[in-house]
Each structure stands twice: as structure tokens, then as C-alpha cells.
Amino acid sequence: MVDCKLDFEETELRLGLPGEKSINANYGKRGYSETVDLKLNLSSKEIGLDKTDLNENNLDKVKNCSNDSVKPPAAKAQVVGWPPVRSFRKNIMAVQKSGSNSEEVEKGTVGSAGASFVKVSVDGAPYLRKVDLKMYKTYHELSDALGKMFSSFTMSKCDSQGILDFMNESKLMDLLNGSDYVPTYEDKDGDWMLVGDVPWEMFVESCKRLRIMKGTEAIGLG
Amino acid sequence: MAYSFPEEVLEHVFSFLCSDKDRNAVSLVCKSWYEIERWCRRRIFIGNCYSVTPDIVIRRFPKVRAMEMKGKPHFADFNLVPEGWGAYVYPWISAMSVAYPWLEEIKLKRMVVTDECLELISKSFKSFKVLVLSSCEGFTTDGLASIAANCRNLRELDLKESEVEDLSGHWLSHFPDHCTSLVSLNMSCLGSEVSFSALERLVGRCPNLKTLRLNRAVPLEKLPNLLSRAPQLVELGTGTYSSEFRVDIFSNLSEAFSVCKQLKGLSGLWDAIPAYLPAMYSVCPGLTSLNLSYATIQSPDLSKLVSQCPNLQRLWVLDYIEDSGLEALATSCKDLQELRVFPSDPFGAEPNVSLTEQGLVTVSEGCPKLQSVLYFCRQMSNAALVTIAKNRPNMIRFRLCIIEPQAPDYVTLEPLDTGFGAIVKSCKELRRLSLSGLLTDQVFEYIGTHAKKLEMLSIAFAGDSDLGLHHVLSGCESLRKLEIRDCPFGDKALLANAAKLETMRSLWMSSCSVSYGACKLLGQKMPRLNVEVIDERGPPESRPESCPVEKLYIYRTVAGRRIDMPDFIWTMDEDSALQHS
Numbered sequence: 001m002v003d004c005k006l007d008f009e010e011t012e013l014r015l016g017l018p019g020e021k022s023i024n025a026n027y028g029k030r031g032y033s034e035t036v037d038l039k040l041n042l043s044s045k046e047i048g049l050d051k052t053d054l055n056e057n058n059l060d061k062v063k064n065c066s067n068d069s070v071k072p073p074a075a076k077a078q079v080v081g082w083p084p085v086r087s088f089r090k091n092i093m094a095v096q097k098s099g100s101n102s103e104e105v106e107k108g109t110v111g112s113a114g115a116s117f118v119k120v121s122v123d124g125a126p127y128l129r130k131v132d133l134k135m136y137k138t139y140h141e142l143s144d145a146l147g148k149m150f151s152s153f154t155m156s157k158c159d160s161q162g163i164l165d166f167m168n169e170s171k172l173m174d175l176l177n178g179s180d181y182v183p184t185y186e187d188k189d190g191d192w193m194l195v196g197d198v199p200w201e202m203f204v205e206s207c208k209r210l211r212i213m214k215g216t217e218a219i220g221l222g
Numbered sequence: 223m224a225y226s227f228p229e230e231v232l233e234h235v236f237s238f239l240c241s242d243k244d245r246n247a248v249s250l251v252c253k254s255w256y257e258i259e260r261w262c263r264r265r266i267f268i269g270n271c272y273s274v275t276p277d278i279v280i281r282r283f284p285k286v287r288a289m290e291m292k293g294k295p296h297f298a299d300f301n302l303v304p305e306g307w308g309a310y311v312y313p314w315i316s317a318m319s320v321a322y323p324w325l326e327e328i329k330l331k332r333m334v335v336t337d338e339c340l341e342l343i344s345k346s347f348k349s350f351k352v353l354v355l356s357s358c359e360g361f362t363t364d365g366l367a368s369i370a371a372n373c374r375n376l377r378e379l380d381l382k383e384s385e386v387e388d389l390s391g392h393w394l395s396h397f398p399d400h401c402t403s404l405v406s407l408n409m410s411c412l413g414s415e416v417s418f419s420a421l422e423r424l425v426g427r428c429p430n431l432k433t434l435r436l437n438r439a440v441p442l443e444k445l446p447n448l449l450s451r452a453p454q455l456v457e458l459g460t461g462t463y464s465s466e467f468r469v470d471i472f473s474n475l476s477e478a479f480s481v482c483k484q485l486k487g488l489s490g491l492w493d494a495i496p497a498y499l500p501a502m503y504s505v506c507p508g509l510t511s512l513n514l515s516y517a518t519i520q521s522p523d524l525s526k527l528v529s530q531c532p533n534l535q536r537l538w539v540l541d542y543i544e545d546s547g548l549e550a551l552a553t554s555c556k557d558l559q560e561l562r563v564f565p566s567d568p569f570g571a572e573p574n575v576s577l578t579e580q581g582l583v584t585v586s587e588g589c590p591k592l593q594s595v596l597y598f599c600r601q602m603s604n605a606a607l608v609t610i611a612k613n614r615p616n617m618i619r620f621r622l623c624i625i626e627p628q629a630p631d632y633v634t635l636e637p638l639d640t641g642f643g644a645i646v647k648s649c650k651e652l653r654r655l656s657l658s659g660l661l662t663d664q665v666f667e668y669i670g671t672h673a674k675k676l677e678m679l680s681i682a683f684a685g686d687s688d689l690g691l692h693h694v695l696s697g698c699e700s701l702r703k704l705e706i707r708d709c710p711f712g713d714k715a716l717l718a719n720a721a722k723l724e725t726m727r728s729l730w731m732s733s734c735s736v737s738y739g740a741c742k743l744l745g746q747k748m749p750r751l752n753v754e755v756i757d758e759r760g761p762p763e764s765r766p767e768s769c770p771v772e773k774l775y776i777y778r779t780v781a782g783r784r785i786d787m788p789d790f791i792w793t794m795d796e797d798s799a800l801q802h803s
Contacts, residue, residue, distance in 0.1 A: 081300035081707070082682065083598060083625050085568045088383065088411070089515070117385075119305070127758065127790055128305050135569075 087117060087132060116204055122150050122212040123181070133204045139196060143183075146212070182213045226254070233262045242267055261285060268292070269727050271309055271333065272752065273779045276317035288327035288352070289318070295730045295775060296680075297705055298332055299357065302732055302773070304758065306788040309333045312342075313786075319346035327352035334358070340365030344372035351403075352378040359385035363414070367393035376401065380408040380433075391416035391439070397424050406433035410459050410490060415439040418447075426451040435459030438492045443471045446478035453481045460490035463517070467497045475501040489513035496523040506530035510557075513538040515564050521575075525550035535591075536560040541577040541598060548581035552588025560594040560619075561585055568598070568625060579606035586613040594619040601632040602659055607641025611648035620645055621656035627683040627708075630660040637661055643668035646676075653700075656680040666690035670697020678703040688715040695719035705730040712770075713740035720748055728777035732756075736774055739767035744776070745794025752779050753794040754787075762792060 116133040129149050136142045183195035187206040195203070195210070227235075236259055239245050249259040263283045268274060268291040279286075293309025295302075311333045318325055325347045335358045343350060350373045355361075363386060369379060370393055394409075394416040404424070409416070418440070425431060431452050436445075440461025449455070465471055475498065479485075485505045494517035509531045514524065521544040528534065528547065534555040541563050543551070551558065563581070567574045579602045586592060586609070593616050602624050611617075631638055638659040646652060646669050653675055657665065661684035669676070670693035677700050685691070691711040694704065696719055704726065712735035723729055723744075738755065741762075745753035755762055756773035783793040 079627065079708075081297065081302045082627060083565065083568045083623050084300045084682075085565060085598075086299050086383070087301070089564055090568065126760070127788065130301070130305055 090132065090135065116207075118185075118207055118209045120146065120149070120210040120212070123214045125150060131210070133207060138200055139203075146210075150212075183210065184213055185210045229258050232258050236262055240265075264288060265327075266290070270777050270779075271311070271314070272781060272784055273727070273777060275781045276314050278780060280317060280321040284321070285324075286318075286322050287324060288329075289314075289322075289325070290327075290329040291333065292331040293333035295705065295728065296332075296703070297707065297730055297732070302707065304756065304788075304790060307756070307791070308784065308786055308788070310786060311335050312339050315339045315342050315346075319343075323347065324349055326350060329354040329356070330358055331356040332358065334360040335365070336360050337362055337365035337368070341368040344368040347373075349375060351375055354378065354380040354382065355384045356380075356382040357384060362387040363389045363391070363393040363412070367396040370394065370396035370401075371398065374401070375403050377403055377430075378406040379404070380406060381411050382408060383411050386412055388413045390414055394424065395420040399423075399427075402427050402429065404428040405430050406457075407431070408433065408435035408459065409437050410435040412437045413439065418444055422447055422451065428452075429454070431455065433457040433487075436461040436490060438462050438490075441465065442475070442498065446474040449478035449482055454484055455482055456484050457487035457511075458482070458485055458489070459513075460488070460492075462493050463491040463498060464493035464495045465498070467495070472498060472501055476504070480504040483508070485509070487511035487513075491517040493517075494519050496520075499523060499527055503530055507532065509534055511536040515540055515562070518542065518566070521547045529554045531555060533557055538562040538564070540564050540566045541575050542566055543581075544576045545578055545581040545584065546576070548577075549584050549588075552585045556589060557591060558585070558589040559591045561589075561592065562596040563598060564596075565598040565625065573600050579603055582606070583609050583613075586610040591616070593617055596621045596623075596656075598623045598625060600625050601629070602638060602641070603631045603633045604636065604638055604641035604644075605631075605633065607638065608644040611641075611644035615648045615650065617645070617649040618651050619654040620649070620652060621654065621680070622658055623656065624658040627658075628660045629658075637664070639665040639668065643672075646672040651675055654678045657684055658682060660684075662686050663690040663693070666693040670694050673698055675700050677701065679705070681706045681709055683708045685709045685711060688712050691715035692718060695722045701725075702727045704728075706732070706734060708733040710735055713737055716740060717744060720744055723748065723751055723776055724778050726778065728775065730773075730775050732773040734774075735770045737768050738762040738765065738771055741771055741774060741794045742767070746796055749795070750778055750780070751776055752783060754784070755792045755794060756790060757792070758790050 117130045118133060119128045120131050121128045131142070131145060131149065133142070136145065184192050185195055185203070185207045186209045187193050188208060192211070198206075232255065236245070236248060239248060242265075245259055245263055249256045260282050261284065264285065264287040266279065266283060266286055266289050268279070268289070271291050271293045291311070291314065293311070294307060297303060298307070309332060311330055315328075319342055323346065326349050328343065328350075329352070333355075335355060340361055343353070345368075353369060353373075353376075361384075366379075366381075366386070369376065391412075391414040397404075397420070401424070405428075407424075414437075416437075416439070421440075425434065425448050432455060434448070434452060434455055435457070436448075436459055438461055440448075442461065442463055442465040445460055449458075479502050482505055485508060488502065488505065488509055488511070491514060494514075496519055499519070506527070507530065510533055512528075512531060512534055514527075515538045517524075518540065519527075520542050524539065524543045525547040528537065528543075528551045532554055534551075535557050536559060537551065537555070539547075539562070543563065548563075551561075561582075563577065577599055579599060582595070582597050582599070583606050592614055595617065596619075599622075602622065630636060631641070639662055642655075642657060642661070642665050646655070650672075652673055655669070655673065655676055655678070657680065663686045666685060666689070669679070673679075676698050679694065679698070679701065681704075688711055690709070691706070692715040694701070695715060701722075706729075709731075711731065716736055717740055741753055741755050744751070752775075754775045755771045756775065757771055759765070759772065762769070762771060783795060784791075787793070
């Protein structure tokens with residue numbers, strides 16, 4: 001029986017923002033001088049888990065990968081759905097740390113401990129995901145998490161003939177040409193905004209859903 | 223010559239049968255009993271909404287008054303089931319709105335409920351009384367407004383941990399002034415503030431209100447207003463239990479609690495601060511159920527609190543209680559039956575509290591009636607588990623979550639096979655078990671050999687080979703639900719035990735080693751099972767047959783294949799096998 005090895009090519013999907021200081025100044029919001037660069041690093045290291053061969057070694061590989069990543073996540077590298085804690089229980093500690101901040105209480109979206117689940121869509125992906133923004137403290141952490149979540153949307157090889165998975169050729173060309181994806185979000189007023197302009201906390205407060213658009217479609221937002 | 227009782231007599235006798243098992247048995251006796259029973263069955267429970275269709279149910283049971291149904295697999299609670307998977311209740315509501323105009327109760331768990339559904343419920347069922355939505359999603363507070371406005375005899379509205387799109391708190395104000403029938407209201411999962419005066423008036427005019435669970439937005443200083451209007455409450459969920467400390471707030475609160483002489487259950491307590499805890503001391507001796515899982519208070523205060531509750535039967539608490547608090551619990555609460563300890567910092571790399579296996583051991587020693595445990599911790603040993611097993615042979619639910627996957631016995635560095643083995647050997651009535659830590663195929667041999675009453679088993683990051691799964695499927699006679707993630711279980715055990723799957727409600731396997739080919743084979747051979755492959759990488763036939771599927775959900779059904787699947791789920795059956803061979 002031929003074991004199917006799911007190798008992933010080194011693929012790097014860059015989400016570059018046009019963010020320059022001048023743009024921020026025009027908006028009159030509190031300017032953020034750094035260009036936030038949401039990189040979806042889709043290297044085989046980070047994806048790690050070979051599904052045909054699950055044993056302790058591989059779990060170590062996952063753990064090691066997370067330690068190796070360039071931007072160390074504030075929380076431990078997470079396996080999806082582990083530990084098995086329901087979303088409304090996840091942020092107890094975070095809430096406590098912030099003190100009895102009345103804003104936290106007011107935000108109270110789903111569940112009492114202030115989780116903030118928003119839908120994430122990536123153009124070209126067959127389905128949406130949900131991510132809890134309160135799990136992260138910076139844009140970088142969110143970008144890492146999204147990268148892991150959508151890491152299956154890369155070229156993958158099955159058996160030695162190199163059969164590509166569902167990605168058709170044109171999408172493949174996009175990836176190969178490194179076309180930019182642009183992260184956008186819908187805010188409380190229903191407007192679509194570029195991710196990265198405002199301070200992280202303000203973003204979490206106002207973000208209702210995320211959409212990672214293909215650069216060509218995002219022109220109107222710049 | 224056969225004499226038989228008139229139908230009416232039999233019907234009367236059957237009306238004393240409440241359990242589905244009994245009624246199902248009765249219906250198998252003979253054709254006439256089957257007929258009589260089906261016309262007088264008033265309650266139905268459907269454990270898997272895809273196991274049967276609305277038409278089949280309605281055809282057999284034409285006079286149902288109460289229905290209870292579950293949808294998504296349990297692992298949906300932990301984000302393992304992709305968005306859009308299914309479990310839409312609308313087709314059921316639509317069919318029942320025509321067939322069961324006298325429907326009084328709907329209880330749903332892990333289902334997608336829309337505002338449209340809620341509106342249809344509120345308009346179709348004139349005697350509607352009870353709506354319980356547990357871990358459901360898909361609706362907004364507008365849907366709740368329809369229920370409040372139109373259900374004239376509403377007794378129970380319970381939103382237990384559902385994900386509600388909270389547009390505003392205005393829905394509560396839709397309860398008409400003449401609504402006095404409420405017995406139970408649980409809005410604890412909602413974020414928005416409701417009109418307090420509307421809430422006050424509602425509570426004041428419902429003399430039979432026994433359960434009131436507020437949401438976090440209800441401020442502490444207003445709680446006495448509600449308690450004074452409902453001193454008959456049996457279950458209370460407070461709103462936020464925090465406020466700048468003021469003596470007048472404290473004394474109002476204290477006085478309000480002291481009037482609630484029937485209070486048996488207390489929950490909510492968000493952001494609880496120690497200064498306000500003594501205000502509830504007067505109700506503590508009467509409490510049988512206490513949910514402190516949102517209260518971020520520390521061990522000394524927790525210890526003091528639980529020591530005031532000698533009649534406690536159920537405690538849910540954060541791991542802030544620590545081993546020392548659990549010792550206090552073991553000393554004071556001899557009637558304790560259920561303990562759940564949740565992690566305050568599940569993703570932290572280092573332990574933030576001093577809660578170890580010792581806490582659980584102490585409670586297992588001190589509380590002779592302890593039978594139900596959910597315990598999150600960071601270290602465990604075989605010795606501790608063996609002790610717990612010896613102390614508590616009466617355990618029926620044992621769910622242990624050691625936070626680090628595949629963590630070994632921290633003392634000996636061995637797998638925890640022996641410890642869990644002791645649990646299943648000793649606890650002969652064990653019905654539910656969740657495993658964690660480092661485990662080999664050996665633990666599954668123990669489980670298959672001894673866990674004869676086990677109905678639900680949850681496995682993660684465990685086992686070495688197919689043999690593990692084989693032990694479970696071939697040995698656990700009472701198994702109904704099996705959920706597995708990240709285990710090296712593959713084709714052999716599944717195919718060898720295919721017939722077993724028809725005796726179970728469902729099997730979930732994700733990130734295991736079951737190949738697409740095996741799924742197809744299983745689907746082909748077992749027409750009474752739905753074998754559903756969930757794969758987010760695209761159609762499984764675009765990969766070799768030997769390629770493992772991402773997620774697999776298998777369940778028995780008389781409904782045939784699903785017709786409402788999203789495009790990342792494929793049913794394996796004869797048709798698909800033919801198409802793709």
C-alpha cells in the first residue's frame with residue numbers, strides 16, 4: 001500500500017499592505033507608522049504534521065515548528081481544538097488581567113468571557129473559518145494563526161507524479177507570481193477597511209468579519 | 223379465543239411509560255400494540271437529526287407534543303467541525319408546523335436555528351410552552367423577540383450557551399404585559415443589556431418563575447430589585463458580580479439573598495470580587511448546585527465559600543480553586559456528586575495555579591457520592607488514577623484532560639495505561655470516559671475488556687495502531703458514541719468492525735489514518751450507514767485511494783444520504799463508488 005505523503009512546497013503568500021505614513025495621516029486616526037505585513041508563511045516546516053504517520057515524533061515536530069517560527073507567539077502553539085475548552089471559556093484569564101474594565105464587559109459578544117469570533121474568508125478558498133480575535137494580542141499573531149488555518153490552500157503533491165490538488169492552474173500561477181493578498185475587515189458600521197491601520201485593541205473591538213481579498217479586487221480600498 | 227383490553231385501557235397503561243426504551247419495547251410486542259403506542263406517544267428524542275427524516279417521524283407518531291433533537295457532532299464544540307456543516311432545524315420546524323399544531327416543547331442541541339425558524343415556531347404552535355436551545359447558532363435577538371411577542375403561554379426560554387447574534391437587548395421588551403406564565407428564563411449567553419425596567423416588570427408579574435439566569439450586562443446593584451420580586455426562585459444566575467465596593471450595595475444584596483429561601487442553584491458570578499461574596503452566605507447552606515466557572519476569585523476565597531455549602535451536590539469551578547480548595551471541598555461537601563474543574567489559562571505554557579492530580583485524589587477520598595468528573599490539569603500519574611479508581615467504584619462519568627497532549631505519568635514517565643485501566647476495571651458502571659495523556663494500545667485493551675457499560679468514549683493523541691481501535695469496537699458492548707482525533711487508527715479496525723457501527727449512534731474520526739478507499743468500501747457495504755468524508759483539501763477522488771481523509775463522520779440512518787451537504791462533505795455509497803471507480 002503506497003503511503004500518501006503530503007508534502008507541501010515552500011510557498012509564501014505575502015499580504016502586503018500599502019500602508020505608508022501619509023495614508024494614515026489622511027485618515028486622521030491615530031497613525032500607525034509600521035507597515036503591517038501579514039505574511040502567510042506556508043513552508044512545510046510549519047505545516048509539519050504528516051497525517052499518515054501520527055506518532056509522538058510528529059507531535060514533537062509540530063511543537064518544534066512553533067518554537068522555530070520567527071515571531072514567537074505569546075501563547076503556546078496551538079493544536080486546533082485542544083485543549084477541549086469551549087470558546088466562551090477560553091478568555092477567562094485575559095479578562096481577569098485586564099481588570100474590571102467596563103469596556104470588556106460591554107463588548108461581551110458570544111458568551112460571557114468575552115470571546116470575539118469573527119468569520120474569515122479567503123478568496124479562492126472553498127469555505128470560511130472562524131477565528132477568535134481575543135486569542136491574539138497583535139496583528140502578527142493573527143497572521144500566524146491565519147497562515148496555519150489556511151495552510152492547506154497550497155500546492156500539494158500526492159505520489160511521485162506530482163498531482164496537484166484542487167487548485168487549478170490559474171490560481172497556481174497567481175501563487176507562483178507572488179500576487180498580493182490584501183486583508184480587509186468589515187467594521188461595526190458595515191464598512192470594509194484595510195487591516196492594520198488602527199491599534200490592535202481598536203481593531204478587535206470593531207472587526208465583525210475578515211476577508212482576505214485578492215490584491216486586484218482590493219484596489220477600491222486603497 | 224383471545225381477549226384483549228380495549229385500546230383505551232392499553233393507552234392508559236402506556237401513558238405511564240415515559241422512557242423511550244420502554245415505549246420502543248412496547249411497540250415491538252405486536253401490531254396492535256405498535257399502533258396504539260404510536261398514536262399516544264407524546265415525546266420524541268432524536269439523538270442525530272440526520273438519522274431520520276421529518277416525514278418518517280411524523281408518519282409514525284402523529285400526535286407528538288414535545289420533541290428533542292441533537293445535530294452536530296460533539297467535537298463541534300471545539301471547532302473541529304467546519305462552518306456550514308449542517309444540522310439545520312428549519313425543515314423540521316416547517317414539517318411540524320403543519321403536522322403538530324399542538325406542539326408544546328422544542329429542545330435542540332448543536333443545531334442551526336434561524337430567525338425564520340423562531341418566527342415560524344412562534345406563529346405555528348398555539349400552545350407552545352418550552353424552547354431550549356443548547357449550543358445552537360444562526361439566530362439573532364430578533365428571533366427571540368418573535369418568541370417573546372407571540373408565544374402566549376411561554377413557560378421556558380433557555381438559551382444555554384448558544385451563539386446568538388446580539389443586535390440589541392430590545393427583544394425582552396416584546397414580552398407582552400399579560401405574559402405571566404414564565405417559569406424559566408436563561409439569557410446568560412447574551413451580551414447586550416436589556417431594558418432593566420422591562421426585566422423587572424416581567425420578573426414581578428410571573429409568580430411561577432423558578433429559574434432566572436441573567437446575562438453579564440445586568441449590574442450587581444440592580445440584582446436586589448429582581449430578587450425581591452422573585453423570592454421563590456430556585457435557580458439564580460447573577461449578572462456581573464462586581465462593582466466598586468459600597469456598603470449600601472452590600473447590605474441590599476445581603477438582604478435580598480436572605481429572602482430567597484428556596485434557592486438551590488447559583489451561577490453567573492462573572493468577575494466576582496471577594497468583598498461581595500459574604501452577601502450570599504445566607505443561601506449557601508441550601509445550595510445543591512454552584513457554578514463558579516466564570517468567577518475569577520482565588521483559592522482562599524473559594525475555599526471559604528465552598529465550606530459554607532455542606533449540601534452541595536454539584537460544583538463547577540475554575541482551577542483557581544487549587545489543591546487546597548479541593549481539600550476544603552472534600553472536607554465540607556460530603557454529598558458532592560459532580561465536580562468540574564475548568565482551566566483558567568488553557569493555552570499558557572506554564573501552570574499558573576497550584577492544581578495537580580492531588581486535588582482530584584483528595585476529593586475522590588472525601589466525597590463518597592462522587593460519580594461525575596471533568597478535570598483539567600497539567601500532570602497526572604498512574605498511582606493517582608489507581609487511587610481514584612479504588613476510592614470511587616461508583617464513578618459513571620470520568621473525563622480527564624491533561625493539558626499537554628501525550629503527557630506521560632509525570633513521576634515514572636510511563637504511559638497512563640495502567641491508571642485508566644484501573645478506572646475501567648473498578649468502575650463497572652462507567653458510562654462516559656474521556657482519555658488524555660500518553661496512552662498505548664494497551665489502554666484500549668483494558669477498555670474493551672472491562673468497560674462493558676461504556677456509552678461514550680473520547681480519544682485524542684492516543685494509541686499505536688489499529689489494534690487499539692479494534693479493542694474498543696469489538697469489546698465495548700454498550701458503545702453508542704465514539705469520537706477520535708489525531709490517533710494512528712486506520713482501515714483495518716474500521717472495516718473489521720463495520721457491523722458494530724450500525725449498533726452505535728455515531729463515530730467521528732479526524733486526523734487519523736483512514737484511507738479514502740476504505741471509506742468508499744465501508745459506504746458501499748453498509749447501506750444503513752452514512753459514511754461522510756469531510757475534506758477541506760477538495761474532492762477526495764483527486765487524491766489516491768490510499769490517501770487518508772481529513773475527517774470522517776459515520777452514523778446509522780434510515781434517512782438515506784444527506785441532501786443538504788456543503789461542498790466539502792462527500793457521502794460514500796454505491797453511487798459514488800460507481801462514479802469514481
